[in-house]
Amino acid sequence: MAFIELNNIVKVFKDKKRKDKNSGGDMLAIDNVTLSLGKKEFLCLLGPSGCGKSTLLNMIAGFEHPTSGSVTVDGKPITGPGADRGMVFQQANLMPWLPVWDNIAFSLKLQGKSAAERRAAAQPFIETVKLKGFENHFPAELSGGMAQRVGIARALLQNPSVILMDEPFAALDAQTKMEMQEELVTLWQRYEGTIVFVTHSVDEALVLATKVAVMTHRPGRIRDLIDIDLARPRDTTTAEFNQYKRHVLSLIREESALAHADAIKLAA
Numbered sequence: 001m002a003f004i005e006l007n008n009i010v011k012v013f014k015d016k017k018r019k020d021k022n023s024g025g026d027m028l029a030i031d032n033v034t035l036s037l038g039k040k041e042f043l044c045l046l047g048p049s050g051c052g053k054s055t056l057l058n059m060i061a062g063f064e065h066p067t068s069g070s071v072t073v074d075g076k077p078i079t080g081p082g083a084d085r086g087m088v089f090q091q092a093n094l095m096p097w098l099p100v101w102d103n104i105a106f107s108l109k110l111q112g113k114s115a116a117e118r119r120a121a122a123q124p125f126i127e128t129v130k131l132k133g134f135e136n137h138f139p140a141e142l143s144g145g146m147a148q149r150v151g152i153a154r155a156l157l158q159n160p161s162v163i164l165m166d167e168p169f170a171a172l173d174a175q176t177k178m179e180m181q182e183e184l185v186t187l188w189q190r191y192e193g194t195i196v197f198v199t200h201s202v203d204e205a206l207v208l209a210t211k212v213a214v215m216t217h218r219p220g221r222i223r224d225l226i227d228i229d230l231a232r233p234r235d236t237t238t239a240e241f242n243q244y245k246r247h248v249l250s251l252i253r254e255e256s257a258l259a260h261a262d263a264i265k266l267a268a
């Protein structure tokens with residue numbers, strides 16, 4: 001049964017700064033996206049810049065609302081943010097004055113839990129994301145990868161049934177990125193929920209996902225929804241991996257070319 005459902009999602013943004021005056025300032029960002037995801041699915045959203053990946057993710061998070069259509073998670077319509085959906089951003093956005101453990105337990109602080117309760121609740125997640133020994137460090141004392149681990153632990157602590165990740169590894173160096181991808185897959189294999197992950201990287205999507213949704217150039221639609229049937233851990237050098245990569249890259253190239261042509265038209 002579907003766990004996350006996007007039903008005929010349309011999103012129009014009011015954008016008075018756009019050049020094409022015929023639009024009356026309306027910009028169709030998402031055009032009729034319908035998508036069903038089972039529990040324990042790992043979906044990666046791929047597509048050219050501006051195709052609406054983050055907008056879709058933010059609608060599942062409840063930060064954005066569709067102009068028409070609906071989003072449901074576990075049968076419940078999404079009307080706003082909730083603890084059942086954890087979010088991890090490109091920048092970890094940690095509280096610089098709080099140590100690692102208290103950043104992880106930040107939601108409990110908001111609920112008025114004592115320091116001892118927060119410290120105890122944070123500990124298993126510190127271990128999950130391999131930050132043992134860094135509990136008392138402050139964000140300024142962490143590497144980019146460590147800060148992202150804190151962000152992931154902070155999302156996990158709320159025991160969400162969905163984790164939404166918006167390019168969480170984009171700012172990391174190549175080696176750290178690979179390690180974080182491996183760790184995330186291990187974590188997901190133990191996790192009972194669903195992950196929706198936005199990325200620009202075809203390799204990253206193919207290493208992580210059970211399904212990859214390739215979106216069209218604006219307005220965003222689902223161009224192809226591909227089941228990734230590759231054994232784990234995934235080897236990026238195999239013929240099977242590269243077959244998927246060729247297919248996805250050809251779609252992305254077509255969509256990026258359309259985006260480029262539109263940009264030239266708009267500038268003319």
Ligand SMILES: Nc1ncnc2c1ncn2[C@@H]1O[C@H](COP(=O)(O)OP(=O)(O)OP(=O)(O)O)[C@@H](O)[C@H]1O
Pocket residue numbers: 013014015027029047048049050051052053054055056218
């Ligand atoms: N609050 C907003 N107001 C007006 N337009 C917006 C708003 N948020 C997003 N948009 C527009 O909607 C479109 C989709 O944006 P979105 O950030 O979802 O794309 P994206 O695929 O995540 O892009 P990128 O890969 O560059 O991060 C873009 O044209 C963007 O300018």
